[in-house]
Amino acid sequence: IEFPAVYEMLSVMKAKLDASRSLLYETTRFVDMYKTYEDIARERSLTPDERAEMKKYSRLADAFTPMAKGMGSEYCNQNAYDSVQVHGGSGFMKDYACERIYRDARITSIYEGTTQLQVVAAIRHVTTGTYLNQIRAYESENIAEAYLPLKDELVKLTDIYAAAVEKVTSAKDSEYLDFMARRLVEMAGNIIMSYLLILDASRNEEFDASARVYNNIAKAEVAKHAEFINNFTPSEVNVYKKA
Template identity: 65%
Template sequence: LGIKGAPTCELVFKNAKAELIGTRRMGLIRYVMSLMNGARLGIMAQSVGLSDAAYREAYNYAIERRQFGKPIIEFPAVYEMIANIRAKTDASRTMLYETARFVDMYKTLEDISKERKLTPEERTEMKHYSRLADAFTPLGKGMTSEYANQNAYDAIQVHGGSGYMKDYKCERLYRDARITNIYEGTTQLQVVAAIRHVTTGTYLQQIREYEKEVVVPELEPLKRALSKMAQMYEKLVELVTTPKDEDYLDFHARRLVECAGHIIMGHLLLQDANRNPELFRRSAEVYIHYGQVEVIKNYNSVTKSRIEDMGYYKLMPEK
């Protein structure tokens, strides 16, 4: 479909001479996971770039294109789409920076540990940031790559029929975005990695840390909205984990992970808006509203279904 600048092919090695590198049995859990986590951060950055390009293309087209005697950006149906693209882009960027910060923190301490013995406080700090990096990487990769796809889709919609043609860049963005939620692990696999941080409480602990941040009075309503979302999330985690049924947890895992994502990204945008209202207030308002609706939707999806209903979704090969 896309990323035509990167030639891709499958390599098959047959009877090739091989030499063991590293420690036996550490291949998947240490080396591949370490490589994948680095690459996942890269895909997050790629997703932010795609989303940002989608925003610029959609915005520039909407101020130029006129229909019914006015620029299409003046129609609520159009400016809502563009505002959502912008909000999801800003939310993706702030998530990327926060994840990169956690990775930087633990990697710096890891580097220091190669030079000298860490103090007990430093060791605790390294473990703390390593855990946060481990939790935020799949969450951020999953959320930002899905947003890159949604944003590229909406950018085409803003362009109407022209967006479907090759004349405008949004057609390429749409094709290029499609790989981001597939390679370095599909979104479903990011959920598999992230769900343990839902059940062990890593996300909730970090949300509690964000809740301690003080914001200006104008932003208090947003902070309260995030706090309500966190209450719903906590309740959802309890509802889904109480039956101790692995299939049931897997069935709702994506909903739980996404709720954590909306709340965390909402908090990060809120902090951005607190530091720089001119740049981020609008996106914080739009994103937190969007996230709130999504959390309510996920909450309803869980509370309005029964464990037995999973059977209706289970499609097995016919005998």
């Protein structure tokens, strides 16, 4: 593969890896918080504020767990595929580790619930606004000045995402919602992971490249899904039933 193509592929692979890791750490933070309150509740009664905090983090853990599993495992497969591609024919031989990684990666989007089942678990947090509210929370956090232009892009993407959610949910058609569920969950995930990388980069410049590369990925993915949703009507779902 020519050098420019390899350069792009490796940068995208690194960005997806860092984005997946950031989402995983954020998910575990939410789980740790509500589990901590559960442990405290075994020793004494929680105050009203503590109960509210536990409920908040429990809801966020419930929302982020399927997103982290679904998008993380899909990125795992994509990175494994691209790793073999970078190595060329050698990547398919047992001399290189990527050959085994390529085989092992496939199961990650199947066991403990397929990606499609993760979407089933996540979509209610699209319709109830859990993801949108958390995106707005990230929007209010302090971000280094160098990343304010990236944040401005995410604010625009958030508006696009919110409009897409409104278009789908306002149809009051469960079949149509199920059809668009993965697109909506991925839109939310792209925005969330981009925010998390920007926040990481604000604290540690080692994430600078990944934050910038992933921001471009998020823009492309959100635009792609929004375009599909905006030019699709609920009645068109019937066409897919005939396949």
